[in-house]
Structures are given as structure tokens and as C-alpha cells.
Amino acid sequence: DTAVSQTPKYLVTQMGNDKSIKCEQNLGHDTMYWYKQDSKKFLKIMFSYNNKELIINETVPNRFSPKSPDKAHLNLHINSLELGDSAVYFCASSRSAARTNTEAFFGQGTRLTVV
Amino acid sequence: GDSVTQMEGPVTLSEEAFLTINCTYTATGYPSLFWYVQYPGEGLQLLLKATKADDKGSNKGFEATYRKETTSFHLEKGSVQVSDSAVYFCALSDGQAGTALIFGKGTTLSVSS
Numbered sequence: 635d636t637a638v639s640q641t642p643k644y645l646v647t648q649m650g651n652d653k654s655i656k657c658e659q660n661l662g663h664d665t666m667y668w669y670k671q672d673s674k675k676f677l678k679i680m681f682s683y684n685n686k687e688l689i690i691n692e693t694v695p696n697r698f699s700p701k702s703p704d705k706a707h708l709n710l711h712i713n714s715l716e717l718g719d720s721a722v723y724f725c726a727s728s729r730s731a732a733r734t735n736t737e738a739f740f741g742q743g744t745r746l747t748v749v
Numbered sequence: 750g751d752s753v754t755q756m757e758g759p760v761t762l763s764e765e766a767f768l769t770i771n772c773t774y775t776a777t778g779y780p781s782l783f784w785y786v787q788y789p790g791e792g793l794q795l796l797l798k799a800t801k802a803d804d805k806g807s808n809k810g811f812e813a814t815y816r817k818e819t820t821s822f823h824l825e826k827g828s829v830q831v832s833d834s835a836v837y838f839c840a841l842s843d844g845q846a847g848t849a850l851i852f853g854k855g856t857t858l859s860v861s862s
Contacts (some may be wrong), residue, residue, distance in 0.1 A: 638792075667849055675787075675836055675855040682849050690849055724792060736842065737783055738850050740792040 637661050640725045640741040647715055648749055655710045655744045657725030664730045665689075666708035667738065668700060671722040683708055684730065715748045722746070751776040755839050755853035762829055762860050770824040770856045772813075772839035780841040782806075782815050782822040783850065787836040796824075796837070829860045 638659045647653050659666065667690075668680040681700040682690035688700070697713045708725060722745050726738040756771040774780065781800045785793040797806030802817035811826045822839060839853040 669849075675857070677793075677838065677852040677855070679849040679851075726793075736781075736844075737795045737798055740785075740794070742792045 638725055638727055638739050638741040640723075640744050642744060643742060644745050644747075646747045646749065649715055649717060651715050652711070652713045653715060653746070654712070655723055655725075655746075657708045657710070657741060659706055659725075659727040659739070661727055661739060663727040663739075664705055665728050666702065666705070667726040667728075668708065668710050669724040669726060669740075671724060671743070673721070677724070681708075681710075712746075715746075717748050720746055720748045751780070751841060751843055751851050753839050753841055753851055753853035755837075755856050757854075757856070759857040759859055762858070764831055764860055764862050765828045766860075768824070768826040768829045768833075768858065770837055770839075770858070772822045772824065772853060774820050774822065774839075774841050776820075776841055776843055778843055780843045782813070783840040783842070784811070784813055784822070784824050785838040785840060785852075787838065787855070789835070793838065829858070831860050831862050834858055834860045 640657045665684045667682045680694050683702040686702045699711045702708045722743045724743050725741040728736045728738040752775045754773050783798045784796040786796045787793050797808040799806040799815035805814045813824045836855045836857050838855045840850045
């Protein structure tokens with residue numbers, strides 16, 4: 635049973651296209667995240683939702699739009715893809731953001747390649 | 750703001766060698782500290798954690814002690830195996846509402862037989 639699952643695992647697309655990445659968690663967690671991992675493995679938080687409410691919205695181009703239909707799902711839609719968007723995108727979840735000592739559980743990642 | 754600094758890699762070791770990956774942090778308050786591991790082509794997995802000063806986290810032969818006086822959380826293993834080859838990330842959580850884990854830049858470990 636996969637705890638945090640993302641689809642697709644690989645995504646190759648042309649510049650200018652619009653694409654979505656889906657994420658689902660079956661852990662009963664309240665909080666979900668999107669992280670971006672660049673080619674040097676650096677991980678940067680993009681967004682965080684707690685009970686479907688956006689609580690973290692880092693400096694990310696507004697071409698990126700998260701959407702949480704319910705607390706078990708957090709999708710990421712990207713408009714007008716650019717070469718620099720190529721990266722691995724990780725979804726993660728954790729218990730309530732207000733709790734301390736809470737580790738995050740990560741999905742397998744989506745490797746996005748923009749050509 | 751809060752931050753995590755890890756030693757630069759890559760770290761290359763022979764099997765059964767001793768491993769240390771240094772990690773220091775800057776944070777207000779009393780953060781929780783974590784080590785995550787990322788095997789090739791996979792997501793991040795929690796390796797160990799410590800939630801208060803002097804706590805020692807341990808798992809799979811890896812250990813790290815939360816040192817408040819030196820703001821450090823160094824990862825150690827007495828005898829590495831080829832299967833330990835991966836990228837290791839130190840991270841902190843300040844436990845405040847609306848914050849996410851803050852990661853170091855990651856250290857790539859390569860173990861040869």
C-alpha cells in the first residue's frame with residue numbers, strides 16, 4: 635500500500651504546454667506539500683496545504699497553481715512550461731502543521747523534462 | 750530565517766569504513782531535526798530524527814545526536830555498506846504552524862566494495 639503516490643512518474647513535454655501532476659496520500663494526514671528538487675538535488679518548498687487551505691506559497695511563478703480538492707489530494711498544475719521548470723517534483727504529507735516533531739512522508743517524485 | 754548547512758559531497762568510501770556527514774543548523778526556538786535518505790530514482794525516506802537537545806536518533810546502524818550547544822546533528826555510521834550509497838539530507842522543523850521542513854543541500858555518499 636503506497637502511502638503517498640504521485641502520477642505520472644515521468645513527464646516529457648514541450649515548452650509552452652500545460653501539464654498537471656497528481657498526488658494522493660492514504661495516511662490520514664492533514665497537511666500536504668509540493669517540493670521542487672533541482673539538478674543539484676536541492677529541495678525547495680513550493681506550496682503547503684492544511685485541510686485544503688493554502689498555508690505556504692513560496693516565491694513561485696504564478697504559472698504554478700496547486701489545487702486541493704480534499705485533504706487526501708494535492709495536485710499541481712503548470713501553465714506555459716519553460717525549460718527551467720525541468721526538475722523532480724515531490725509531493726509529501728504530514729500530520730497537522732501545528733504539531734511539532736512531525737516528519738513528512740514523500741512520494742516517489744515526478745521527473746518533469748521540458749524540451 | 751532558519752537554515753541547514755551540510756558538508757559538501759560527494760563522499761566516497763570503501764565498504765566497512767566509518768562515515769560522518771556534518772550538519773549544522775540555525776533556528777529560533779527549539780526545532781526538531783531529521784535525516785532523510787534518497788536512494789537513486791526514489792523519493793525521500795526518513796532515516797532518523799531527534800526532537801530535543803541531547804536526543805540520539807538511530808536506525809539501520811546510523812546515529813545522530815542533537816547538540817544544542819554546537820547547533821549540530823552529525824550523521825554517523827560505524828561500518829558502511831555498498832547499499833548505503835545514496836543522497837543524505839539533513840532537515841529541521843521549527844514546529845510552528847504553517848511551516849515546512851527546511852532541508853540542507855544534500856550529501857551524496859558512494860560506497861565501493
